[in-house]
Amino acid sequence: MLRRGLLLLFLALLLLAAGATVALYHFSMSALNEPGRMETYLVTKAKFWIISRSARGPLPQAPPYDARSVAIGQMAYGGECANCHGVDGRTPTDIGRWMYPRTLALDSAEVQQWSDAELFWIVKNGIRLSGMPGFGKIHNDEQIWHLVHYVRSLGTPPR
Numbered sequence: 513m514l515r516r517g518l519l520l521l522f523l524a525l526l527l528l529a530a531g532a533t534v535a536l537y538h539f540s541m542s543a544l545n546e547p548g549r550m551e552t553y554l555v556t557k558a559k560f561w562i563i564s565r566s567a568r569g570p571l572p573q574a575p576p577y578d579a580r581s582v583a584i585g586q587m588a589y590g591g592e593c594a595n596c597h598g599v600d601g602r603t604p605t606d607i608g609r610w611m612y613p614r615t616l617a618l619d620s621a622e623v624q625q626w627s628d629a630e631l632f633w634i635v636k637n638g639i640r641l642s643g644m645p646g647f648g649k650i651h652n653d654e655q656i657w658h659l660v661h662y663v664r665s666l667g668t669p670p671r
């Protein structure tokens with residue numbers, strides 16, 4: 513009885529290994545292929561879950577959300593973000609577009625649905641396994657808030 517169990521386990525492992533080999537054989541490293549629906553769905557879900565969990569907790573004081581803060585953020589944006597996300601934040605450049613995962617338009621619903629705390633976390637820490645760098649070693653918290661305010665202004669401008 514035990515012998516048969518072991519044999520079945522061995523066969524199952526063999527099948528799994530064969531499946532993994534075939535999958536690897538067909539896997540392409542090209543960044544040009546469009547991500548599949550399943551891949552996008554699973555990775556996006558995981559990203560939202562992990563980032564929203566990471567962004568909980570106390571936040572450094574934000575400067576007021578006004579035209580001044582947005583203008584300071586926009587200035588830093590031009591030097592540090594525009595080469596991927598595009599000069600206006602809405603149209604990723606060729607370099608941004610052909611990264612894998614693709615650079616997002618910052619006025620899109622996908623980006624604007626993040627809370628301020630989550631945007632702050634993203635700009636400060638970046639996103640692993642994507643082209644999105646973390647700016648926490650370059651900017652202090654106040655400057656990161658100005659960048660967040662610029663990103664937010666693309667969806668909801670300050671009044």
Ligand code: HEC
Nearest residue numbers: 592593596613614615616622623635639642643644645659
């Ligand atoms: C080298 C290219 C590059 C630069 C420079 C860059 N980004 Fe990104 N950014 C990306 C990519 C790629 C993504 C998409 C990551 C993903 O798949 O979630 C992204 C995502 C984002 C997101 C949305 C996160 C999400 O997944 O919804 C925000 C907000 C953002 N970037 C803001 C900025 C700001 C602000 C700067 C400048 C301070 C900046 N980025 C600089 C490549 C870049």
